[in-house]
Amino acid sequence: MNPQQANPHPAVFEPIIGRYLHLTLGGRAHRVYVEEAGSGIPLLCLHTAGADTRQYRAVMNDPRILQTFRVIAFDLPWHGKSSPPEGWQQETYRLTSEDYAQAIIAVADAMALDKPLVMGCSIGGRIVLHLALEHAHRFGGAIGLQSGAHVDPYYDLEWLNRPDVHGGEVCAGIVSGLVGPGSPDNHRWETLWHYMQSGPGVFKGDLHFYTADGDIRDRVAGIDTRRCPLWLLTGEYDYSCTPQDTEFLAGRIAGSHWQIMEGMGHFPMSEDPDRFLAYLRPVLAQAAEARLRE
């Protein structure tokens, strides 16, 4: 008997291909992990704080999306399979708006992406606002997942990085409730596993951008959606970036489109991929059309 016929789950490769990109960021040499799948309109995906590109595994495996889009995701320096820069052991990692935007643009330049759509979640949902405001000409459109202009810290961030508390356990503990209560268990725990794997202080360092440096409340009204169209998708159960935070944005950014995703939390693409893709596909179709019109 053919062993393939006997095995209901034969081994298969996904369409995702990963590579390491060497580039200079902030004057320092970096080794950044980039993965991609599909062909067509470039769609650059940005992971959440303290996580990595694995959050986009479902988007990068969706045959319908891959027919039209070249989906690209990269691990920020210090995250996932991207290394921290040489000498990291002597410094405290803190993400700033400028470093974050420059890293995204540098990766897009290194890959010669022409007016990519950019989609980010959480800190990624915040930085797409900065990109739409300050670098609109570089992007064909922006999609903010769990986008808010600012979040005040609601717990002592010091708990996230101290030697007497297990970093993986506490980071997953902090974010576990941000997964929607109805999201499937397998994807919930996959999402938490990513948080359990983050390096010491990396999640906390990202939250410097999220809770302090990246505050864009006073400037969001300046986003010109005729130059960079903007879509906002936010989960109903997210208490970090709340539906009200997204509504605040939509009320100030003329021409922005927004929708609340029922039952979902802070990690839509990772916590409940099937449900998220049903929300995302129509947005991608609109974004592709808008990009063609430019």
Add this chain to the structure above:
Amino acid sequence: MQDDDFILNRLADAVNRQERLVWRGRHLNTVFLLERGTDAYLITVAAGRIQAVRQGPFVMPRWQFALRASAEDWAQFWRPLPPPGYHDLMALVKFRRLRAEGDLYPLMSNLLYFKDVLACPRAEGAPS
């Protein structure tokens, strides 16, 4: 009625029969105060097992940390499908519905454990 009091009468069994949950708390030994409106409970945890639950009022209670919320907010939290903002301990904290006080080290270093312990009434059906 005291028989209906989940925290007092059923929390310990609901936790202790979950082998994996007890394992998760295997390095945890603490006494914490749970306040639900005017009701107060001192809960003793020994190596992840709920060893004792005592009901107030207390004259001179000793505890390492306290979790205080109104009876109405705990009732929302313990609904089988809590509404957004009531579905997690950190959500209650974010919206200033839950106050965590005292030495928070046992709570924060065992956060996943405490989230599962305090969600037990949700699965079992706590009085509202």
